Amino acid sequence: MASPQQPRGNLTISTVAMPADANPAGDIFGGWILSQMDIAGGIAAARRARGRCVTVAVQQIAFHLPVQVGDLVTCYADIAKVGRTSLTVNIQVWATPHYEPTEPKMVTEGTFTYVALDSEHKPRPVPPE
Template sequence: MTPPPAAAPTEKELVLKVIPMPADTNGNGDIFGGWVMAQVDLAGSVLPARIIRGRMATVAVKEFVFKQPVRVGDILSFYSSVTRIGRTSITVDVEVYAESFGNQGRFVKVTEALVTYVAIDDEGKPREITR
């Protein structure tokens, strides 16, 4: 059963839009979950990059639950917000919504994840975030 359409979040920033292609599918013809996870990692890094202003690394992802399959040609919108800024790390909440290409404006939530990034120096060691 398809869930009712949702509104795009207004309290988060749109940081990425992408259309998955046939090369991104799994054996069932749906978009491979690992591909979506990689896009979440990219989208999640946008806001921390403004604060860290240098190298960073993904250090943790808290729970991916895929609520709906993603299909070839869907428009995926990635919204994020910073939930925590620590001494060396930043945690971001990323929500992913899909729109059918032929039915734009009707969003269905696909997944959500908390992603933590750590600021690193040139040697790859954690460094303090200066603001």
Template sequence: MSNAPLPLINPVPLPLDKELVLKVIPMPADTNGNGDIFGGWVMAQVDLAGSVLPARHVQGRMATVAVNEFIFKQPVRVGDILSFFSSVTRVGRTSITVQVEVYAERFRSQGQYVKVTEASLTYVAIDDEGRPRPIPR
């Protein structure tokens, strides 16, 4: 078996209009029955990454209220270095919507990236009783 890097499908540059908010490497315990990374694990990481920018605005408790869109573009594999980029797309009175894009740097193709997931999520600022509250301006 050759140790040559596998060719990437559609390698892309990393986004310049979003902020890097999380980097993580999935491990064997995160796999599904096919040996790829379980989609639910990816979704949890996207939710964590998506909360970073809203937390700066909300200045307190918040909750995920909607996953508006979630697209798995390519599988994630054990050992991929995942980079999560986010940007705020909307700020309302009590809620914030963000776009998250996930890029994989494949274990054998270091320095080249492929977009594996993109999502849109909405978070709402909440008070101590869990009720929506205004976002500080």
């Protein structure tokens, strides 16, 4: 899939992919990317729900392009749906070489669902915006 020209959603986290995040072939491990996406989606969900949220499901994820050690990796989060207690967040990951900035490319995208929790770990209604 060709990378879109503009990210969708709010820039939520940005970090540099380190050598320790690589797989045995030298590219960045998909599980590390997934973890960054979950952090970004969790931030977006907690902001919207104004409190604690947990990940309940990952609906889909697509790794379009490899990420290299040293890439600047940025996650954009977009709240796609708000249910009674759940929030579904679309997340795009964009990468650009750290030392030779070029046009960022969308490398991964996915959809994560979070549930807002109360202090007893029970689902709580998401407040109105």
